[in-house]
Amino acid sequence: MKLVVDASVALKWFLRDQPAEHQLERAEAVAAAFDRRETQLFAPMHWTAEVIGVLARVRPVLVDDALIVLNDMNPKVIHGVATLKRAADISISLNHHLFDTLYHAVALEEGATLVTADEVYFAKAKDLGAIVQLCDFSM
Secondary structure (H helix, E strand, O other): OEEEEOHHHHHHHHOOOOOOOOOHHHHHHHHHHOOOOOOEEEEEOOHHHHHHHHHHHHOHHHHHHHHHHHHHOOOEEEOOHHHHHHHHHHHHHHOOOHHHHHHHHHHHHHOOEEEEOOHHHHHHHHHHOOEEEHHHOOO
């Protein structure tokens, strides 16, 4: 299985004790999927920076551990003109931020599935395929 996990899901791995965080068990199921050899993690070039950027603001004490965890997950970082072009096209057509559409473009380019907890983006992008809401994720 090939997965792309956006920051809305990855942050749940580190912010378990935050009352505003929901679907933590589902997020843990996503993380557990990477313990299986048949599951590959793909990520856009900004994935780690986005997750760490949020943690630096809301829970700076978690930054060092998060960097280790994210690095140890060994994501295949996807960058290149084709992916960026696809992300830009999605961004324009959906009137949505490029950083969110980059996750989706990676999934589409790599034959993977984007897992997101971003309900606004999901509502806009679900018809493009290769995307699942965290609440619907299953192995």
